[in-house]
Amino acid sequence: MGVRGLVTFIESHPQIYRDVRFMKSRLVIDGSNLVHFLYFDSGLDQNHGGEYAGFEELIEKFIAALRACEVAPYVVMDGGSDQTDKKLETVTKRAEDRIQKAHRAAVDGGKEGILPQLAKLVFIQTLARLEVPVARCFAEADQEIASLAREWRCPVLSRDSDFYIFDLPAGLLPISHFQWEGVKQRGLQSYIPCKGYNISSFCTLFNIQRQLLPTFAALAGNDYVKLERMDSSISWAQYAPAGSATASRLEGLLHWLKIFQQPQEALEAALQLMEGLTTKKKLKVQQGLALGMEEYMLPPSTLMRFFMDGVAPPFPEEEEVAGLVPDWTWLPLTQSRLTTDILDVLLLKRMSLSFPVDHGNMPSACLTSRPIRQVMYGLLLGRGTQLHVEERDRDGLQLKFNPVHPTFKGVAKQLKLDSLDKAEPSQRLQVLLGALGVSQASLSCLPAHLHLPVAVTCYWFQRAQPTPDLGLLKALVLSIGDALKKRTAVQNYHSNLKPHVNVAHAFNQWQSCLKDSIHLNQLLGWPLPEPCMARLYEGTLVHQLVHTMRSGRKLRNFLKNDRSSAKLYQTMLSVIHQFKAQVAVPVTSQTQKKPTSPRQRLPLDDLTTNLQQLFIMYDDEETENEVISAVRAAQDLQFVDKVSWRTRHKAKERNNSCKNPELARKTECRGWDIL
Structure with missing residues (x-):
């Protein structure tokens, strides 16, 4: 909600507040508010797509400060839109404002308060790892937060002006006065210095x-x-x-x-x-x-049983929404293990998309991932020629409402929403990989935690517009594979560089693809492991890597000097290149006669030809090295008869090692030439 100008007005009357030494208490936290406060007030970069590792570290420090003072945090997050559309006008106006702010940030490099696309996911993942209780409401969280705090008689941590109006027994601790980074000692007890607010002080004044x-x-x-x-x-x-x-x-x-x-x-x-x-x-x-x-009249809390016993709150019983949201979704929705975007689709046939920092002349970054969302719409809404979801996206600098029809084909036709949680794992995996256009066999050579991000990168490398160059792909894969030994060394180099329009747009598209793929993966019951976002993408890092490569500087000084990192980097590149080659190069009559199976790959000669033809599409000075290294990686990944190849290779390698120790050392470090 929000009362216009109230916080500024109260700040002009500081006598309303009282000094508090906060410790040994429960604390109900406005999670959606805390995400923005921690990210924006910390000075983290806003314009390169997110400093997720730094954000994760900040969340860890915040929770550590609370626990040092014996404070038990309970985080409550906003959910889907109100199905009555009471705030539709306000929400629409805020979306229009964000479009303008995102464009200004892209043009002048200033901070406009645009939260990176995956910041909330990093927040939720980090709290889950730290075992902090988190609940996501089905709609706006303010009333639920206030009701829970009233029943527990503990304070609320927020900066939302509505909490200056709710009648809360233990009052409000405004985030802006919550000095969690300055924990102090009183005897053996630690406490957080802060300000407290109660409506009694306001009414008295x-x-x-x-x-x-x-x-x-x-x-x-x-x-x-x-x-x-x-x-x-x-x-x-x-x-x-x-x-x-x-x-x-x-x-x-x-x-x-x-x-x-x-x-x-x-x-x-x-x-x-x-x-x-x-x-x-x-x-x-x-x-x-x-x-x-x-809105300020508080009903009994529906979250107390969830936090105490793990029981999901009942879904609202309004006649117009009865039966639209399956029972099995209630608990994962409340646990933040399932995106509440599905509620907007089920109840309102609507999807509000994000607006990352991007130049207004570029098309919406969300267009690239629309086919992924269409698969999710199909699972949620089923078949029907008249069905569509209204996507709220931008067209230039204007907010536009686009009717998007669900995709409902292939294995997805066999699945029903009411029993989706009981579907065969193999079917759910087929739907996810089918949406991304990759096979399970092509990912089998990778660690499990990289299956989804590499599959998404294959999808993005094929569909992003304009087509990403190899420099963008390399920077992204280096970040995903964590092959860098000194991330700060790369980030600090030209750290204030304004994002290049095309580079920012390409990485915005990738994040949009990843976000929608994660949501589809959640709906399907996690057929692939959910990747840790804080370790997967670092906006300032990938932008600096692209700048470093384009300026002719070598990356070797920044890379981990171990074979496993180089090997993983090569493996991911070869998987992505193979996917691109197979899509870009027409299938020959020879390969039509001998279709590949999950345990059969393209013959090495065909793969080499495909890769060479693929790289011809790009004017890249490292083309030759890329082809050689990709083929070598393909060999290691069983794209050919591994046993016969290794027999010949090992015999030759032993002979060469005896005759030429220097050659043996170079072979050991094979792969660094492409970096």
Whole structure:
């Protein structure tokens, strides 16, 4: 929700706060709020696609500070959109603003508060690894957070202005005053210095009845109530007390409310001030104000049983949504193991896409991953010629609503949403790999945790527009495989470099593909292991790698000098190159006669030809080395008859080792030439 200008107003009256030494307590945390606070207030890079490793470290330090003070954190996250669309106008306006901010950040390199696409996933993964209790609500979390804090009689940690209105027994700890990085000692006990807020202090300072605070919020205007749009706004500043230094809108409203005891009489008096309204419009204003006040009335907590016993809360029983969300999804949704985007698709037939820092002249980065989302829509909605999902994406600098039809074919036709969790693992894996266009056999040579990111990279390398060059691919694979020994050495080199438009767009497309693939993987019950995002992609790093290569500098000084890292790098490149070659090069009549099976690969001669033809498509100075190294990696990965090849190779290698020790050393380090 959010009361416009309230936090700034309260900050101008610091006497409302009290000093607190916070320790030995439960703490209910507004998770969606904390994500933004930690990322933006830390100075982490916003414009290169995310500093996820640094963000992970920051989250770890935050939780460590709480535990050092014997504080038990409970994190509650926002979920899907409200199915009543009460905030539709506000949400749409914020999306339009983000598009403009993302473009400005791409043009001038400034910080516009654009959260990287996968930051929330890093947050959730890190908390899960640290065994911090996390719950995701089915819709907006504010009421659930306040209800839980009220029943546990513990404070809320947030910077959302609505928590200045909720009647919370233990009050609010504003994040901006929560000095978690400055833990102090009192005897043997550690504590976090912070400020505390309680509505009693607010009401005492402004001499207002506490039951009138929801009325104050509604008349001041929040995300649900916009009186100026109804030609019914009032100039509250005129009611500010004489001699007031600020004479602000909120101060005037509070002074006006002092004479009332109950909300209803204040609302009736406010309607009297709105002159010239028709009966119909006055009724609309009255309904809007009542709706805005209802948001501060707290129902019993539905999350307490989840945190105590692991029981998922019941889904809302409104008739219009009954039966649309399968029972088996409730628990993984609440555990944040399943994206709540599926709720928007099931309940509203809508998907709101992200707007990373990208130049407005470039097409939306989400277009590349649309076929992946279409598979997810098909699983959620099934077949039907009239079905479509409204995707909220950008077209240039404008917000656009695109009807997108589900894809429902192949193995997916055999699966039903109500029993998707019980489908055969092999079927679910087929659907996921089919969406990405790769085979299980092609990934078998890789560690399990890299199956999904490499499959996504194959998909991206084939579909991204404009087609990524080999420098972009190498930088990405180096980051994925963690082959760099000194990440900071690369990042600090030209660390303030403004992102190149095409480079940023290419990596935005990759992140969008990865995000949608992870969501599809979650819906299918994790047929592939979910990768650790904090170790998979580092925006400033991959941008610097591209810049380093394009400026002619060698990467050897930054790479781990061990054979396993080079081997893994080669392996991933060869898998991706083979995929690209097979897609780009027409199948010959010879290969048509001898189709490959999961244990058969292209003959080495055919693979070499395919790779050579693929690299001709690119003007790259390392073409020859790439081909040689990829073929060697292909040999190691059983793309040919491994036994016969190794027999010949080992015999030759032993002879060469005896005759030429230097050659043996070079062979041991084979693969570094391509770096």
